[in-house]
Amino acid sequence: MTLPTVDVHAHVLLPEIEALVDGAPGLAEARALDARRNGPAALAVNGSMIRERVSKLTDVAARLAAMDAQGVDVQLVSPSPSHYHYWADQDTAEKVYRxxxxxxxxxxxxxxxxxxxxxxxxLQHPDHMVPALDHALEQGLLGVEISSHAPGRELSDAAYEPFWSRAEEAGAVLFLHPFGCTLDERLDRWYLSNTVGQPAENAVALSHLIFSGVLDRHPGLKLIAAHGGGYLPTHIGRSDHAWSTRSDAGAGCAHPPSSYLRRLYFDSLVHDPYVLRELVRAAGADRVLLGSDFPFDMGTEDPVGMVRAARLSEADFDAVRGGNAAALLRKDLSS
Incomplete structure (x- = not known):
C-alpha cells in the first residue's frame, strides 16, 4: 500500500456566496475596512491574481490537472477565507454557511x-456554530474552516465552548486560517497585511487556545493551523518562559505552552526549509501536514519539493507528505 500525497491547504472560490451577500447591510463597511487594512496597491494586485487563477479555484478539471502537475493525489479543500463574512447578521450568516x-x-x-x-x-454568532458544524458534516464534509478571531471575540471566549465540545465529540477537522489582521493601517503597504499579518494572527489565535486552557479541556480537538502556525512555534520558548515565571501567564493552562504544539497540527507552508525543520522539531514530525495554499500566489506550486528541501529523514518526509493526513482524516486514502 502506497500512501498518497495529501495537501491539506487548498481553496475553492464560491461566487454564489458573493452574489448572496451583495448589497447586504454591513458589506460595504466590511469591504472598506478590508481596503484600509490592505492598502490600494495590494487590492490592485489581488484583483489580477484572482482573475488569473479563477479556473483552478472553481473548475474541478483545472484543479485536478494542477494537482497532477504538482504530484498531489488528494486535496482537503476549504472555501476562500474571503467568504467568512463575519460582519453578517444571523439570518445572512446562516445563508452563507449553508x-x-x-x-x-x-x-x-x-x-x-x-x-x-x-x-x-x-464565528461571530457562537450560538449558531454547532448547528453550522453539524450541517457541514451532514454534507459529507470533514469539518470546517475558521479564522483567528471574530469582531469582539477571541478564540478563548467562553461562548465557543459548546463548539469545541461538539467538534471534539464528532472528530471534526478544524482548519485555522486567518483572514485580516487587527494591526490595520500599520500593515497597509508592501503586502505586510499578509506577510506579517497572517503569521501574527496565527500566533495570537493559537496562544489564546493554549493559555486559556481550551486545549486542556478539549484534548481531542483536530485543529490544523495554516502557515505553519505563524510565529508561535519558532518563538514558543518566550511563551514557556512567561508561563513559568509569571502568575498571570501561567494561570490558565496546566502545562508549558510548548507541550501543546504536540496536540495541534500545522501545515508545511512556511516558505523556508530551515523554519520547516524547526517546526518539525518543535511540534513533532507526526504533527506537520503538507500544505500549499492552492492556488493563491502566497502559496507554492511545488509543495512536495518545499518539504523535500527541508532534508527530513525519509520516514518524516513521508509522514508530512501524506501519512499524517491519512491518520488524521481517518479516511481510506491509500492508492
Whole structure:
C-alpha cells in the first residue's frame, strides 16, 4: 500500500456566496475596512491574481490537472477565507454557511476519490456554530474552516465552548486560517497585511487556545493551523518562559505552552526549509501536514519539493507528505 500525497491547504472560490451577500447591510463597511487594512496597491494586485487563477479555484478539471502537475493525489479543500463574512447578521450568516457547505460539498463530489472538503461556521454568532458544524458534516464534509478571531471575540471566549465540545465529540477537522489582521493601517503597504499579518494572527489565535486552557479541556480537538502556525512555534520558548515565571501567564493552562504544539497540527507552508525543520522539531514530525495554499500566489506550486528541501529523514518526509493526513482524516486514502 502506497500512501498518497495529501495537501491539506487548498481553496475553492464560491461566487454564489458573493452574489448572496451583495448589497447586504454591513458589506460595504466590511469591504472598506478590508481596503484600509490592505492598502490600494495590494487590492490592485489581488484583483489580477484572482482573475488569473479563477479556473483552478472553481473548475474541478483545472484543479485536478494542477494537482497532477504538482504530484498531489488528494486535496482537503476549504472555501476562500474571503467568504467568512463575519460582519453578517444571523439570518445572512446562516445563508452563507449553508451555501458554503453545500457548494463545497458539490465541488468535491465531482472527484470524491481526490477531493475532501471543509465548510464554514459563523464565528461571530457562537450560538449558531454547532448547528453550522453539524450541517457541514451532514454534507459529507470533514469539518470546517475558521479564522483567528471574530469582531469582539477571541478564540478563548467562553461562548465557543459548546463548539469545541461538539467538534471534539464528532472528530471534526478544524482548519485555522486567518483572514485580516487587527494591526490595520500599520500593515497597509508592501503586502505586510499578509506577510506579517497572517503569521501574527496565527500566533495570537493559537496562544489564546493554549493559555486559556481550551486545549486542556478539549484534548481531542483536530485543529490544523495554516502557515505553519505563524510565529508561535519558532518563538514558543518566550511563551514557556512567561508561563513559568509569571502568575498571570501561567494561570490558565496546566502545562508549558510548548507541550501543546504536540496536540495541534500545522501545515508545511512556511516558505523556508530551515523554519520547516524547526517546526518539525518543535511540534513533532507526526504533527506537520503538507500544505500549499492552492492556488493563491502566497502559496507554492511545488509543495512536495518545499518539504523535500527541508532534508527530513525519509520516514518524516513521508509522514508530512501524506501519512499524517491519512491518520488524521481517518479516511481510506491509500492508492
Amino acid at each position: 451555501l458554503a457547505n453545500e457548494a463545497t460539498a458539490a465541488h468535491c463530489s465531482a472527484a470524491p476519490e481526490r477531493l475532501r472538503g471543509l465548510g464554514l461556521v459563523p
